[in-house]
Amino acid sequence: DQQVKQNSPSLSVQEGRISILNCDYTNSMFDYFLWYxxxxxxxxxxxxxISSIKDKNEDGRFTVFLNKSAKHLSLHIVPSQPxxxxxxxxxxxxxxxxxxxxxxxxxxxxxxxx
Amino acid sequence: DTGVxxxxxxxxxxxxxxxxxxxxxxxxxxxxxxxxxxLGQGPEFLTYFQNEAQLEKSRLLxxxxxxxxPKGSFSTLEIQRxxxxxxxxxxxxxxLVVSLNYxxxxxxxxxxxxx
Numbered sequence: 001d002q003q004v005k006q007n008s009p010s011l012s013v014q015e016g017r018i019s020i021l022n023c024d025y026t027n028s029m030f031d032y033f034l035w036y037x038x039x040x041x042x043x044x045x046x047x048x049x050i051s052s053i054k055d056k057n058e059d060g061r062f063t064v065f066l067n068k069s070a071k072h073l074s075l076h077i078v079p080s081q082p083x084x085x086x087x088x089x090x091x092x093x094x095x096x097x098x099x100x101x102x103x104x105x106x107x108x109x110x111x112x113x114x
Numbered sequence: 115d116t117g118v119x120x121x122x123x124x125x126x127x128x129x130x131x132x133x134x135x136x137x138x139x140x141x142x143x144x145x146x147x148x149x150x151x152x153l154g155q156g157p158e159f160l161t162y163f164q165n166e167a168q169l170e171k172s173r174l175l176x177x178x179x180x181x182x183x184p185k186g187s188f189s190t191l192e193i194q195r196x197x198x199x200x201x202x203x204x205x206x207x208x209x210l211v212v213s214l215n216y217x218x219x220x221x222x223x224x225x226x227x228x229x
Contacts, residue, residue, distance in 0.1 A: 004156075032214040034214065034217050036217070036220075041222070042222050042223075043118070043205055043207075043220030043221050043222045043223050044157065044205070044220045045220070046216065046217030046218065046219065047217075049214055049215055049216075049217055051214075051215075089156050089157070091156070093214055095214055099170065100145065100162065100209075100214070101147070101159040101162060101170060101172075102147075102149075102157070102159065102218065103159070104156030104157050104158070105156050106154065106155055106156050107156055
């Protein structure tokens with residue numbers, strides 16, 4: 001039973017355009033959501049997070065949107081750069097329930113074409 | 115501070131052998147986590163420590179797996195009687211207790227291959 005789902009295994013975007021990565025979750029106890037980026041042979045790198053009390057969080061070129069009623073979040077990258085090519089993981093935590101473990105999706109491989 | 119350090123980076127072992135991995139977290143981080151990642155999957159939670167106390171364990175952590183953090187600094191993850199299904203990337207992460215706003219910092223992982 002996958003509690004965090006990333007339904008698109010891959011995404012290709014032209015350099016300079018917007019990349020939109022999507023994530024759905026099923027566990028209503030999740031109250032914190034994070035995005036990680038992973039390059040081959042490296043560990044995941046934290047990108048941005050959002051608390052369930054917000055619906056948007058921005059950091060430079062990265063914006064995360066949260067729609068609690070739909071149990072859906074998305075990561076927008078604008079403008080996309082070739083260096084953004086990596087696997088992106090969505091993760092969630094039920095920290096309010098006392099658990100800080102992260103539940104990850106399977107990832108979306110983003111390719112930014114120069 | 116060089117981030118989260120994991121040793122070794124790669125380990126090849128024969129089925130049935132025991133293996134031990136080490137993780138050195140960021141020095142001021144009091145929480146330490148172990149995750150496992152297999153091909154095509156996201157990282158899966160195994161266990162975490164706050165200081166030296168092991169606070170949560172996943173059902174994935176069978177009795178062949180044991181983790182320790184004896185002095186609240188580095189941690190070891192031991193797998194006894196390895197099986198081919200144990201082949202995976204083992205990731206360690208650390209964080210401060212306070213907030214998830216800054217996420218967890220992951221190491222580069224130890225890739226285990228059981229032959």
